[in-house]
Amino acid sequence: MNTKIVKPILGQIMILMLLLTGSSAFAAEEVHKLVIQVSTDDVRTQNIAMNNAVNLQKALGQDNIIIEIVAYGPGLSMMTPKSPASKRIPSLAMQDITFSACGNTKAKMEAKSGKKIELVEGVQMVPAGVLRIMELQEQGYAYVRP
Amino acid sequence: MKSIPDQQLDAFVDDQLSQADRANILDTMESSAGASSKVAETRRLKDLLRLAYQDERPNPAQVRSRYRKFTSHAIAAVFGALSMLVLLEVMYAPPPDSSPQLHPQAGAASVNNLLAAGSRQPEQVLFHLSSDDQRSAQLLLDQVELVASHYAQTNRELRLIVITNNLGLRLFQVGQSEQADRIGQLYRKYDNIVFAACGTTMGKQAAAGEKVELLPEVIVVDSGVAELTRRQQKGWKYIRI
Numbered sequence: 001m002n003t004k005i006v007k008p009i010l011g012q013i014m015i016l017m018l019l020l021t022g023s024s025a026f027a028a029e030e031v032h033k034l035v036i037q038v039s040t041d042d043v044r045t046q047n048i049a050m051n052n053a054v055n056l057q058k059a060l061g062q063d064n065i066i067i068e069i070v071a072y073g074p075g076l077s078m079m080t081p082k083s084p085a086s087k088r089i090p091s092l093a094m095q096d097i098t099f100s101a102c103g104n105t106k107a108k109m110e111a112k113s114g115k116k117i118e119l120v121e122g123v124q125m126v127p128a129g130v131l132r133i134m135e136l137q138e139q140g141y142a143y144v145r146p
Numbered sequence: 147m148k149s150i151p152d153q154q155l156d157a158f159v160d161d162q163l164s165q166a167d168r169a170n171i172l173d174t175m176e177s178s179a180g181a182s183s184k185v186a187e188t189r190r191l192k193d194l195l196r197l198a199y200q201d202e203r204p205n206p207a208q209v210r211s212r213y214r215k216f217t218s219h220a221i222a223a224v225f226g227a228l229s230m231l232v233l234l235e236v237m238y239a240p241p242p243d244s245s246p247q248l249h250p251q252a253g254a255a256s257v258n259n260l261l262a263a264g265s266r267q268p269e270q271v272l273f274h275l276s277s278d279d280q281r282s283a284q285l286l287l288d289q290v291e292l293v294a295s296h297y298a299q300t301n302r303e304l305r306l307i308v309i310t311n312n313l314g315l316r317l318f319q320v321g322q323s324e325q326a327d328r329i330g331q332l333y334r335k336y337d338n339i340v341f342a343a344c345g346t347t348m349g350k351q352a353a354a355g356e357k358v359e360l361l362p363e364v365i366v367v368d369s370g371v372a373e374l375t376r377r378q379q380k381g382w383k384y385i386r387i
Contacts, residue, residue, distance in 0.1 A: 039285065073285045104292060111340065130289045130385060131296060134271055137383045145386050 032056075032065040033141040035133055038075035046078040046085035048146045062096060067073050068136060072102035072129025076109065080121045086120045093122025102129030150174055152183050159188050160369050161277070216379050228315045268303035271383040272374055275314035276281045280324060283317050286387040287328055307377070310368035311344030318343045320359040333363040344370030 032055065036049045053067045077083045079101045089099055105126045106117050119125065126132040137143055150158070157163045158171050174181045229383055271293065275286050290308060297304035316322040318341060323329070332339055341364045348366065351358050360366070367373040378384050 036384070042208055073288070125294065128296065130293060133385060134269070134383045136295070142383060 003065075028045035031063075032060060033136070033139065034065060034067050035136040035141040035143055036067065036069045037129075037133060037143065037145040038050040038069060038078050039073045039145070041077045041083075043083060043085050045146055046075070046083065047088075048084070049078075050088055050092060050097075052146055057095070057097070066098075066141075067096075068098040068100055068141070070100045070102070070126070070129045070132050070136075072105050075103055075129075076105045076117075079119050080117055081120055089118055089120050090122040094135070100126045100129065101121040102110075102126065102132075104128040120142065150184065155185065155188050156343055158185065160371065254314065259280055268305055269383070270305045270377070270381065271307075271385065272377055274310045274370070274374055274384065274386045275308070275310045275317060275387075276312045278313035278316045282387050283323075285317070286317075287325055287332065287387065289385065290339065291332060294332070294339060297338075298336070305340075306338060307342055307382075308337075309339045309342045309367065309370045309374055309375075311347045315343055315347045315358075318360050318364040320361055323361065326361055329363055332344060340365065342367045342370070342373065344373075346370065 015102065034053075036052060038049045039045055040046070049069055053069060056065055071078050078085050079089065079099060080086060093099055099122055101119050101123050104127065105123065106119075110117050133143065153169065154163070154167065163171070169186075171181075175185060189302070273286060274288055275282060286308070294304065294306060299355065310317050317325060318329070320326070329341060333341065343360055343364050343366050345366045346369045348358050349358075354359065374384065
């Protein structure tokens with residue numbers, strides 16, 4: 001009488017355990033963190049920064065790497081509509097790449113030109129790009145400057 | 147088994163090779179365990195040598211005393227200032243009417259700072275410049291000033307070292323730097339900024355017959371790249387301009 005009931009239950013427990021160990025092994029796989037600095041107005045370099053991010057997401061899996069691209073100084077142009085590189089940003093922001101623009105640079109450029117600077121959709125503003133990069137390194141982000 | 151000639155090995159460890167030569171060595175290292183352990187050994191020897199050298203030579207031209215005492219002075223100053231503030235605050239707990247230092251808000255801020263300083267390590271950051279591009283030089287000093295003033299305003303302890311090598315060294319050279327005045331200003335305004343030039347680059351320049359004279363605010367480290375690597379391993383943040 002007992003074996004008929006116990007067997008399926010045992011099977012279910014086995015499957016459950018397998019699932020648990022499977023998921024814990026997955027969780028143990030470390031999530032990588034990367035900050036990419038863009039400090040030049042060279043469009044090629046700006047594009048390389050985004051290519052690096054996309055390629056790493058492909059190589060490691062989108063859920064296994066957290067990427068933030070920080071632009072400051074002349075690099076800020078990347079996140080304004082005037083740079084051809086900025087066209088890619090909204091879609092990349094949708095696939096979990098964070099874009100941070102330096103508020104300090106923006107304020108300085110606005111003061112210089114007397115015009116308000118627009119940032120493209122998908123970009124967040126941080127008080128200062130360089131401080132943001134230091135903060136991310138503190139949190140264990142690796143640093144890449146293409 | 148492929149091997150790396152000694153001369154190339156030294157140049158590689160000091161990061162003085164061209165991109166192509168560097169790539170070749172990296173290839174060799176990848177394919178030969180012997181080659182990569184040789185590189186590691188050379189690195190280790192250089193580090194040991196460097197440490198021994200520093201200990202035995204308190205030569206002001208090499209390592210100015212200011213640089214060596216920098217940490218202890220900074221820590222002593224911060225602790226001194228903070229304990230004074232706390233003492234003053236305790237003594238004048240109900241703040242008297244109009245003394246500016248003992249303004250209630252200033253008192254509260256000082257206690258917060260003490261708590262912050264007690265719970266936090268000083269922030270340590272390296273800036274690195276290796277090109278002689280004038281815009282980069284300016285950007286570098288802008289960022290250095292931004293960080294230094296941010297930490298001064300938020301009363302957090304900061305150590306900041308600007309290291310230049312290769313063509314970036316020009317920023318620190320008398321007669322070559324377009325930023326000499328600004329470096330002097332920053333140096334006088336912030337006592338937690340150190341400007342350091344790569345000794346290996348200077349050696350190369352001297353060997354090429356160039357007379358290398360550094361700005362008075364600048365100290366020399368044996369190898370810029372070794373200094374950057376060593377400090378990053380100790381948890382310093384790194385920003386390359």
